[in-house]
Amino acid sequence: MTKKIGKVVLSYSGGLDTSIILKWLQETYRCEVVTFTADLGQDEELGPAREKAETLGVKDIRIVDVREEFVRDFVFPMFRANALYEGHYLLGSSIARPLIAKHLVSIAREVGADAIAHGATGKGNDQVRFELAANALDPSIEIIAPWRVWDIQSRTQLIDYAEKHRIAIPKDKRGEAPFSIDANLLHTSTEGKVLEDPSETAPSYVYQRTVDPLHAPNEPETIIVGFDRGDAVSLNGTALTPAALLSELNRLGGRHGIGRVDLVENRFVGMKSRGIYETPGGTILLAAHRGVESITLDRAAAHLKDEIMPRYAALIYDGFWFSPEREMLQALIDQSQAYVSGEVTLRLYKGAVSVVARTSPYSLYSLDLVTFEEGSGAYDHHDAEGFIRLNGLRLKSWASRNAQAASPR
Known part of the structure; x- marks a missing residue:
């Protein structure tokens, strides 16, 4: 003291x-x-x-x-980054x-x-x-x-x-206690005792928030999530507050067995641990957000976001939410969300969430450019020849050098 x-x-x-x-x-x-x-x-x-x-x-x-x-000040900013720790943990x-x-x-x-x-x-x-x-x-x-x-x-x-x-x-x-539980509006985490041996299948009774996908409804359910500047704002056309929206997504996802993860993760303090995470609403939200980003983000911007995401996720996992580097990354991420608005249609079925349609007033998707039918002429097929030739130049040089080096002298 x-x-x-x-x-x-x-x-x-x-x-x-x-x-x-x-x-x-x-x-x-x-x-x-x-x-x-x-x-x-x-x-x-x-x-x-x-x-x-x-x-x-x-x-x-x-x-x-x-x-x-x-949800407003912590979960939503994190979801603008599509943050996943070690590829699975939300x-x-x-x-x-x-x-x-x-x-x-x-x-x-x-x-x-x-x-x-x-x-x-x-x-x-x-x-x-x-x-x-x-x-x-x-x-x-x-x-x-x-x-x-x-x-x-x-x-x-x-x-x-x-x-x-x-x-x-x-x-x-x-x-x-057979296990310990940590719960909030985003997820339920279960770990300890009966889950400590990763070679053993987790007993069904540890799951708190989701039904077994095998016992989920036999009919899929379709929902529409609306976004404004990267944040979810509506469900099936009804505007909801952040907490109310996530709560309803939890209910829907839980009913369909969505969001279960059995994970062995690397703790920041230096050991591995095994836990069961249930994040039904968050899993739906992540799929929906990626769906609207797919038509509103530029290719290079989307790829840059994916490159920094693991670093951003690790900062949150390791406890650096209030840090200059997280705030710097957040500013970059938030800038990318200026036109991430629109609606995403998703299908929920037997533990899976699938994006089946997406629309945005700021869409970068051009039907005229991608159609196999005759378009407006904005894309000239002959341009591809020079594009390929220039990109292939270094590969030709690399292959020629390798072939020459491998020849008997």
């Missing part, structure tokens, strides 16, 4: 771990704890979090609905952490807190994401990460601590 801690703002879920952390902070630092619970669309009743905090003596309890802010947990950190720091400033605290473990990525975000937002803020400093090393010790301090433990939390 580098300074006297009189007040701490804790990222609080109301679960067993953060309830124990709350008590531990009170006991260790003899400080006041302010709790912050973010409603990110995790489909959980948040009232119990307030009740649990009250029983632990917390006077200042913050439960904030951040769903619209989450960054559902990663993109929520900077938002939580932003509110922790903001509340800490408001109430004059000396520190913020989180419940991320010392093996995971989230500790990095919370703390790098906090560093960028307030360099002077103290950060307390109990899992890195206390002497609790096992679930048994966790339960013992709870019992000693009369922290209520639900019956289903007393045994070893």
Whole structure:
């Protein structure tokens, strides 16, 4: 501890771990704890979090609905980049952490807190994401990460601590949890225990948000997603807020078994981990966004976006949302979206989402240029001869050199 801690703002879920952390902070630092619970669309009743905090003596309890802010200011900017980490992960947990950190720091400033605290473990990525975000937002803020400093090393010790301090433990939390879940409006993430061996097929009961594609409806469903400057704004002709639109895409995608990923990923802290991700609405949104970009982005601009996307995705995964390089890339990405407007028609069926039509008032697609029928004359077939000859010149030189070098001397 580098300074006297009189007040701490804790990222609080109301679960067993953060309830124990709350008590531990009170006991260790003899400080006041302010709790912050973010409603990110995790489909959980948040009232119990307030009740649990009250029983632990917390006077200042913050439960904030951040769903619209989450989708508008974090998810949508990320989707303008078509961001995928290691080709599969739509960054559902990663993109929520900077938002939580932003509110922790903001509340800490408001109430004059000396520190913020989180419940991320010392093996995971989230500790990095919370703390790098906090560093960028307030360099002077103290950060307390109990899992890195206390002497609790096992679930048994966790339960013992709870019992000693009369922290209520639900019956289903007393045994070893078969897996852990992180959920928000973008995704559900499941990892640990029954999923730790990547050679074993994940049991069906770990899936929370999507039906098994084998049991999805036997009839496909067609939907239309409307875009304005790279962001989804409507579904089937009805304008929706960002959070409402993503929520409805989740419902549709979940019903058709869309968005399941069983992934072994490379954590930023240096180990591999296996997780099950369900991102039904996000998977649809990614396909739709690429669909409208396919007719509105110039070839070189689209390819440049694809080249920088892995770097952009890694920055989010590694916790660098609030960084100069991410903001620079975001400016480039946002510039590319000026004419990414229109509608995309998609078919949802048995775990798959397919783009079947797309239209835009700013389309670069020219039927006159691509038709096999007689066009307006804008494209002269004879021009291709010189184009090919010039592009082939270096290949001829390269092949001639290789042939000469391979000849006996």
